[in-house]
Amino acid sequence: MMNSQCKRCRRVGEKLFLKGEKCYTPKCSLIRHPLKSKKGSKLSVYGRQLQEKQKIKLFYNIREAQLKRYYNLALKGKTSTPLKLAQILESRFDTIIMRSGLSSSQSAARQLVTHGHFLLNGRPHNIPSTILKPQDVITLKTRSAKLKIFEDLDNRLKNYKIPSYIKLERGDNKDLTITLLDTPKLEELSLPFDFTAVVEFYSR
Template identity: 40%
Template sequence: MARYTEAVCRLCRREGEKLFLKGERCYTDKCSIARRAYAPGQHGQAKKKMSEYGIQLREKQKVRRFYGVLEGQFSEYFEMAARRKGITGENLLQILETRLDNVVYRLGLGTSRPESRQLVTHGHFTVNGKRVNIPSYLLKVGDVIALATKSRSSEKVKAISDITGGKVVPKWLEYDAENFTGKVAALPAREDIDLPIKEHLIVELYSK
């Protein structure tokens, strides 16, 4: 499956805001947005007036990059959200938030979503006692996520714990730091998602 493999800081600059793709670095003065707050490329500093379609497209691209989702999968998530009861845009964000890699990140078991995705892919986590290595695995209320026993003593995990030790876990999740386990206590409500997203623009884009 194709995936973006170039410098991820370029994605933040393209969207004009932090996407928190580099973990701890994003909170320092080394962040590319802090140093060069304009789009990459020779025309990056030029002022451009965007069309309505362009604004909607940029919002979709930003959300895709926040969660590290490819185009085809994002479209599937939108269709899934449209079939559910409730507000389509909020349903979409709820689906994205309940991906396993995102939940690992929200629990503080990874310093960024890309790192959390890599940890899941390498088999470091279990869901309800069974090893799951699929980052896009969608969790349900009551599911228990745990760091695999063999992974708990690794230097990588210790380093992550040192960085994320004071991270606030969203109220829709429960976390036992001593045992490296988390639980989906409820589905996330819109107010629980702290990302600067205007989901109605994405709905408008797909409604054309």
């Protein structure tokens, strides 16, 4: 039976790696049954905008109301709106957990946060949608670090390239900390989304 996340990828016609590492294995439904190219079919401008919006919602595991709120936030300031929208999404608490290598997918990172495994700037925090600012520090709770989901974490991180704007280290007490050093740099991520299309959709 096809996993619901695989069905979502088929729906938008693109592999979004919603299951993290599992999407690279032969067990992935889209590897066993590749997407068929739709010859002769071309999306309208509106259809393409809608598709890009759906892809972003699926990847970041957010609702329509959340994405619209992020768009309104992105309208403020001097940064271009598409770039600002992407930076906001990449600054979410759960996204930073994923980018730091502690989870292989957005949905898994969201679960880690909601289950209360982290501190934010020294205080317990379990809200995945929190937008972090440069110099915010996430700490993996000592008791959580002993759980099975985090075992062999150091070995897993050896082969993982962390973006330059994230600093992951162990303190003198061996606690694992994640520091957001700067605004996310999109050129390091190769995101498969057209944020301009999403901005055009909302600005109609």
